[in-house]
Amino acid sequence: MRAIWKGSVSFGLVSIGVRLFSATEERDVSFHQVRRSDGARIRYRRVAETDGEEVAYADIAKGYQLPGGETVVLTDDDFADLPLPSTRVVDVLQFVPAEQIDPIYFAKSYYLEPDKNAVKPYVLLRDALEDSGQVGVVKVAIRNREQLATLRVRDGVIVLETMIWPDEIRAADFGFLDEDVELRAQERQMARALLESMSGDFDPAEYTDDYRAALESVIEAKVEGREIVEAEDTQPTADNVVDLMSALRASVEAAKRGRGESTSTSASASASAKPAKKAAKKAAAKKAPAKKAAAKKAATTKAPAKKSAKKQARKSA
Numbered sequence: 592m593r594a595i596w597k598g599s600v601s602f603g604l605v606s607i608g609v610r611l612f613s614a615t616e617e618r619d620v621s622f623h624q625v626r627r628s629d630g631a632r633i634r635y636r637r638v639a640e641t642d643g644e645e646v647a648y649a650d651i652a653k654g655y656q657l658p659g660g661e662t663v664v665l666t667d668d669d670f671a672d673l674p675l676p677s678t679r680v681v682d683v684l685q686f687v688p689a690e691q692i693d694p695i696y697f698a699k700s701y702y703l704e705p706d707k708n709a710v711k712p713y714v715l716l717r718d719a720l721e722d723s724g725q726v727g728v729v730k731v732a733i734r735n736r737e738q739l740a741t742l743r744v745r746d747g748v749i750v751l752e753t754m755i756w757p758d759e760i761r762a763a764d765f766g767f768l769d770e771d772v773e774l775r776a777q778e779r780q781m782a783r784a785l786l787e788s789m790s791g792d793f794d795p796a797e798y799t800d801d802y803r804a805a806l807e808s809v810i811e812a813k814v815e816g817r818e819i820v821e822a823e824d825t826q827p828t829a830d831n832v833v834d835l836m837s838a839l840r841a842s843v844e845a846a847k848r849g850r851g852e853s854t855s856t857s858a859s860a861s862a863s864a865k866p867a868k869k870a871a872k873k874a875a876a877k878k879a880p881a882k883k884a885a886a887k888k889a890a891t892t893k894a895p896a897k898k899s900a901k902k903q904a905r906k907s908a
Contacts, residue, residue: 596733598679607713608706614750615700620806686725696754703749720744781839788846
């Protein structure tokens with residue numbers, strides 16, 4: 592890996608020399624624009640709109656367009672005069688619980704490697720972060736742009752996560768939020784059952800970029816001159832879904848089949864058991880009066896027999 596930034600982490604009065612490395616890389620298949628007939632590369636020139644002349648890179652400046660259409664031209668000297676104290680310093684501002692930061696703020700991850708003479712303070716800060724369960728909120732300037740960021744620990748290395756500023760997050764202003772949506776208890780129960788059937792521990796190695804793999808296969812087939820066979824779509828469809836409950840139930844069963852489990856869910860089992868319980872209660876209610884009537888009849892038939900036995904005993908006496 593190649594360091595893209597070099598500076599220090601300012602931790603109170605402690606300064607830790609570090610180098611910044613990109614922690615992630617894009618693995619997407621990249622393409623060039625070419626002419627279809629012979630594959631010749633398409634090149635673009637930097638041309639001025641007013642006269643069509645090509646402009647050298649050294650003559651290009653940054654322009655800010657005003658609402659009226661006028662353009663303010665800014666040179667490198669204008670940017671050099673701007674205050675940017677975090678150019679070579681990761682300035683730790685505060686330590687906060689990690690769960691208080693919404694993931695929507697995170698932009699990109701970088702590894703921080705300590706300089707040879709800064710390993711001890713680096714390890715000290717790393718262990719303090721791990722023991723506290725907190726993250727450090729910092730400011731840092733990368734590529735002439737000051738950014739908010741956090742410091743956390745991953746696999747024994749301090750990771751700097753750049754963040755976007757609060758005013759860069761759009762408000763979630765959608766019409767459905769004002770609607771009064773009623774959800775039945777059965778629907779909530781089935782949704783919970785679906786979540787439980789699909790729950791597990793996160794293992795990133797289980798997930799792959801199927802589109803990229805298919806695209807690479809297409810390119811390989813083009814190179815080898817083989818026939819390209821389209822893969823069948825094995826994704827489930829929702830054409831036969833009647834209502835929300837049906838969709839939830841079908842999703843639970845599909846998730847269980849994928850895990851090799853029984854497709855009968857506790858929710859469906861309890862639902863199917865309710866009619867049987869009601870029928871059993873009705874049958875028991877019908878049997879109860881019949882039993883009482885039989886008991887009364889037996890009692891009345893036994894009573895005269897006892898009385899006749901007593902009379903016979905008196906006569907013999």
